[in-house]
Amino acid sequence: MEGIARLVSMIDEIWSRHMSKTKFLQGKIAFVQGGSRGIGAAIVRRLAAEGAAVGFSYASSVEKAEALADEVRAAGGRAYAIRADSADEAAVRQALRDVVERFGGLDILVNNAGVLPWGSIEALPLEAFDRAMAINVRSVFVASQEAARHIGDGGRIINIGSVNADRIPVAGGAVYAMSKAALVGLTKGMARDLGPRHITVNNVQPGPVDTDMNPADGESAARLRALMALDRYGRADEIAGLVAYLAGPEAGYVTGASLNIDGGFSA
Numbered sequence: 001m002e003g004i005a006r007l008v009s010m011i012d013e014i015w016s017r018h019m020s021k022t023k024f025l026q027g028k029i030a031f032v033q034g035g036s037r038g039i040g041a042a043i044v045r046r047l048a049a050e051g052a053a054v055g056f057s058y059a060s061s062v063e064k065a066e067a068l069a070d071e072v073r074a075a076g077g078r079a080y081a082i083r084a085d086s087a088d089e090a091a092v093r094q095a096l097r098d099v100v101e102r103f104g105g106l107d108i109l110v111n112n113a114g115v116l117p118w119g120s121i122e123a124l125p126l127e128a129f130d131r132a133m134a135i136n137v138r139s140v141f142v143a144s145q146e147a148a149r150h151i152g153d154g155g156r157i158i159n160i161g162s163v164n165a166d167r168i169p170v171a172g173g174a175v176y177a178m179s180k181a182a183l184v185g186l187t188k189g190m191a192r193d194l195g196p197r198h199i200t201v202n203n204v205q206p207g208p209v210d211t212d213m214n215p216a217d218g219e220s221a222a223r224l225r226a227l228m229a230l231d232r233y234g235r236a237d238e239i240a241g242l243v244a245y246l247a248g249p250e251a252g253y254v255t256g257a258s259l260n261i262d263g264g265f266s267a
């Protein structure tokens with residue numbers, strides 16, 4: 001009896017070791033629009049750590065992008081960086097086609113690239129409005145349309161919106177809030193369009209996250225923290241965790257949703 005118990009416990013241990021090594025995105029191919037820094041870089045790392053081959057774009061951070069791709073490859077993953085300004089329709093479409101060609105398909109698109117135009121409506125230049133719309137909204141349409149031509153049934157599209165779509169508690173963020181609110185509707189409509197192919201489309205809405213865009217020691221940080229249930233900024237890897245869940249097999253029934261991950265900013 002003792003021998004059998006020992007054997008069962010050995011099998012148990014081998015099985016749990018095997019399960020902990022199972023990567024739930026093994027064999028999947030992902031494209032992250034805007035992946036060189038901040039939340040996007042954390043998403044690239046996490047998807048690659050779960051086994052996905054990841055292509056990602058950036059606008060100008062060549063060194064950071066190449067260093068990230070090297071880091072993923074050194075850890076045994078597959079990644080490559082491609083310069084493609086999200087405001088440039090042709091560049092975005094080409095970047096997606098490059099990923100499809102290089103890795104042999106597409107399963108997951110993450111639209112993360114974003115800019116933060118800041119200033120009162122009384123003074124904000126029209127160029128800032130147009131640029132925010134081009135990067136925060138139009139590029140999501142363009143990349144999703146191109147992805148829809150290549151992505152297989154059961155694929156995933158994940159947009160990175162913001163809690164500011166629902167709540168903008170300080171002055172100066174009207175255009176940013178509008179651009180992120182646009183993603184709520186775009187996500188719902190795309191979920192309907194692509195539902196028949198079992199492609200899910202979701203919108204992750206972070207609260208304040210410590211990145212170059214919104215540093216935890218920046219001038220408005222204390223004011224933002226005071227508005228939250230948890231008195232701290234989020235970390236980029238926490239956002240990446242939700243993105244990985246939405247990209248994975250357990251999230252097949254979640255679609256058209258805008259999901260807050262915000263330390264209670266909107267509670």
Ligand code: NDP
Pocket residue numbers: 033034035036037038039040041057058059060061062064084085086087112113114115135160161162163205206207208209210211212213214
């Ligand atoms: P960062 O400014 O730290 O990083 C932005 C990333 O997007 C970089 O990789 C950047 O590339 C890329 N990017 C920006 N513009 C373009 C472009 N025109 N073409 C291609 N890539 C581009 O931002 P965060 O990581 O903080 O933000 C990521 C997303 O999360 C954004 O959509 C943002 O609105 C959203 N968000 C952020 C929050 C926060 O508190 N940080 C809160 C809620 C939402 P490059 O390095 O080349 O410039």
